[in-house]
Amino acid sequence: MPGSGGGAGRRDNRTVTAAEREQARKVPLRRIAALFKAHRGSLAVVTFVIVASSVVAMASPFLLRAVIDHALPQQDLQLLVALVGGMLGVAVVTAVLGVIQTWISTRVGQQVMHRLRSEVFTHLQRQSVGFFTRTRSGEIQSRITNDIGGMQQVVTSTATSIAANLTTVVATGVAMVALSWQLSLISLVVMPPAVLLTRRIAQLRLAVTAAKQRELADLNVTVEESLSVSGIQLSKTMGTGPALAERFARSSQRLIDLELRSELAGRWRMATMSIIFAAVPAVIYLAAGLPATAGALSIGTVVAFTTLQTGLFRPLMGLLNVGVQVISSLALFARIFEYLDLPVEIADPPRPRTIRASEVRGDVRFEEVSFSYPGSSTPALDGVSLEVPAGSSLALVGATGSGKSTLAALMARLQDPTSGRVTIDGIDIRNLRLSDLAQIVGVVSQDTYLMHATIAENLRYAKPDATDANIEAAARSARIHDLIASLPDGYDTMVGSRGHRFSGGEKQRLAIARTLLRDPRILILDEATSALDTRTERAVQEAFDQLSVGRTTITIAHRLSTIRTADQIAVLDGGRVAEAGTHQSLLEIGGRYAALAA
Incomplete structure (x- = not known):
């Protein structure tokens, strides 16, 4: 530098x-x-x-x-x-x-x-x-x-x-x-x-x-x-x-x-x-x-x-x-x-499909999805096809650089596929307004960003009209309310620049609460518990298990202990789906997943 x-x-x-x-x-x-x-x-x-x-x-x-x-x-x-x-x-x-x-x-x-x-x-x-x-x-x-x-x-x-x-x-x-x-x-x-x-x-x-x-x-x-x-x-x-x-x-x-x-x-x-x-x-x-x-x-x-x-x-x-x-x-x-004059790469469609977040079932499909980053000769994703039925959970595992976070980014439409498509309830997400998609898909990433504002303001960023009761309920679900209540200023506590006043695990739980406040039908957890200790991770995971009932959940994790109960686990390797199945079935195969679990 x-x-x-x-x-x-x-x-x-x-x-x-x-x-x-x-x-x-x-x-x-x-x-x-x-x-x-x-x-x-x-x-x-x-x-x-x-x-x-x-x-x-x-x-x-x-x-x-x-x-x-x-x-x-x-x-x-x-x-x-x-x-x-x-x-x-x-x-x-x-x-x-x-x-x-x-x-x-x-x-x-x-x-x-x-x-x-x-x-x-x-x-x-x-x-x-x-x-x-x-x-x-x-x-x-x-x-x-x-x-x-x-x-x-x-x-x-x-x-x-x-x-x-x-x-x-x-x-x-x-x-x-x-x-x-x-x-x-x-x-x-x-x-x-x-x-x-x-x-x-x-x-x-x-x-x-x-x-x-x-x-x-x-x-x-x-x-x-x-x-x-x-x-x-x-x-x-x-x-x-x-x-x-x-x-x-x-x-x-x-x-x-x-x-x-x-x-x-x-x-x-x-x-x-x-x-x-x-x-x-x-x-x-x-x-x-x-x-x-x-x-x-x-x-x-x-x-x-x-x-x-x-x-x-x-x-x-x-x-x-x-x-x-x-x-x-x-x-x-x-x-x-x-x-x-910069072109807008990810824009609302000329004739968007109207969809209400409350009516979304949450059926997700990746259909022959490929994606390449500009300037890269190697595709990050190559012909990925996965189906996540409404209300079920999918876990993505694999080595660093295998395409897990890229797939999640396509789901949230932070990028558009080079080929193929991603659908929700059969609708190509490129045909939805970005604001509608943001109401449907919630993302908690490993890179937590908090603004230099109070805890309440950071949480209310996800839902400006949220009441204090809504905020407290989301914080309780993320197992962070007790910590906030113990602070002298409670929810009016300033988090500091980029949230540096709090530990990594505390910031992660605040980010989880912020996303849960929106109550998205589809939840993407990109290493969402990576910064938590074992005890806190277990508590937050219990909250996720409870909240994922009736919600489609896509989880990216390196620690396989957090995704054992997933309805479906997909192992990515070099941008392709190398294996897919349940935890038990993949162990029985004795392939890449079994090697990761060993």
């Missing part, structure tokens, strides 16, 4: 690949614009407010010219008071309109952000277990938090910024021409260098943004892997703490470099444009004082024009900044859309 951030990784994080640049370029702007489609009414109101604000603001330079050319030279106090009052009125109106604009635009932006976050989270929830096996959890978290968070400014202010700055630039341009078309021509010299410089900065930021987000993802992965309870235990027992700290520091240092490159690129552009805009008024003063133009322009006109020209800097730079932000954010949109 400490060595996973080596030289190749550093080079990868400092530069953006050609494929990533191409991916960012392929993000259609109309898809980004579609995010705002539901908010067209609000955006129309914002646009109206922006136009009104810009039009009102353009009165200021003309009021200023009247003050300088008429009210002050003529010492007309009444006119001066009216003009100054008009200036204050313009300031108040534009300020109020600005607040309204900010409120509406921010609300729209946050709603779009909420929709993006929710869509990505929901879409990832529909991905198969295989996707999460292939993908680093820190990477997923980074895309939902860092990438979408990095898009916030663009999503929140892009549309309104374009409208506001474009309207201001147009209105200012019209006012400048109205004051003096000759001086307006001089002001146009800023446009070509501004556009060219902005384009270069946008391309640079596109590359830096992609590299920065990947570095943030790596940082998230390091935090996720190293600062979890399991990660801390591993680092302490392996003595890798210093190496992990160094890895984190190197990643954080690379982020400093990327942030500096991004910020300096923008600062150099701002400095250059500031110099250009500062030079323009000087040229205007020079032009107004030349013998050829002397006396053609009043002092008030020159002052009003230079005020407008200076005021043009902010909206013009804002308009150019929007271009930079949109182009640089394409890398973020590309990463988000990449997740949204």
Whole structure:
């Protein structure tokens, strides 16, 4: 783990690949614009407010010219008071309109952000277990938090910024021409260098943004892997703490470099444009004082024009900044859309069969089922056929890697068979809604996962509307109620991160109680008692024996003592059914099962 951030990784994080640049370029702007489609009414109101604000603001330079050319030279106090009052009125109106604009635009932006976050989270929830096996959890978290968070400014202010700055630039341009078309021509010299410089900065930021987000993802992965309870235990027992700290520091240092490159690129552009805009008024003063133009322009006109020209800097730079932000954010949109475009491997059928959990008998069949994991040349299951009558029990035994857990995963539809089918009461489970199947099939695996919440909340996760009495009954059946009742906070006790407050056997019994709370018609026990001591295992097994009456049960076990009474035992070997029968009949055969039992 400490060595996973080596030289190749550093080079990868400092530069953006050609494929990533191409991916960012392929993000259609109309898809980004579609995010705002539901908010067209609000955006129309914002646009109206922006136009009104810009039009009102353009009165200021003309009021200023009247003050300088008429009210002050003529010492007309009444006119001066009216003009100054008009200036204050313009300031108040534009300020109020600005607040309204900010409120509406921010609300729209946050709603779009909420929709993006929710869509990505929901879409990832529909991905198969295989996707999460292939993908680093820190990477997923980074895309939902860092990438979408990095898009916030663009999503929140892009549309309104374009409208506001474009309207201001147009209105200012019209006012400048109205004051003096000759001086307006001089002001146009800023446009070509501004556009060219902005384009270069946008391309640079596109590359830096992609590299920065990947570095943030790596940082998230390091935090996720190293600062979890399991990660801390591993680092302490392996003595890798210093190496992990160094890895984190190197990643954080690379982020400093990327942030500096991004910020300096923008600062150099701002400095250059500031110099250009500062030079323009000087040229205007020079032009107004030349013998050829002397006396053609009043002092008030020159002052009003230079005020407008200076005021043009902010909206013009804002308009150019929007271009930079949109182009640089394409890398973020590309990463988000990449997740949204992931195909759903395990999905609800187009026309699902309706089935009520209370009416399910629980007749299970595996019909010539084969399955291969992606990238593997050897099938995990090869032509497995088994029949489990409703209310009976099937035990799966065999060596590690023989396909037992894979078969159970197909039953719960965590994977789909490569060929063949799995049926419940004659219905292919691929024709059922995933939510309906989850109500029918309950799974207790050897890898127990408990959330950082109270015991009651962990149990109620399986059935949100469960009463306290339901929870207690499930806990009693799993032989864990007495332990919970002995705790100071009882069912309100926090289990800790991943349930590390409890022993392996206690966590296993909590997981069993959680599954039993749903009362599934079909129960899959994947090494469900592997972490229990002999005495507790016997108690829980008695509960299972009682609860399995009328319930179809599929048990995976290495300890054969737990499955002796199963109605049917299937021995898997290399993904095939090598033997099948009862405990006694398999012993009499003297084959693989007898060897395991010896």
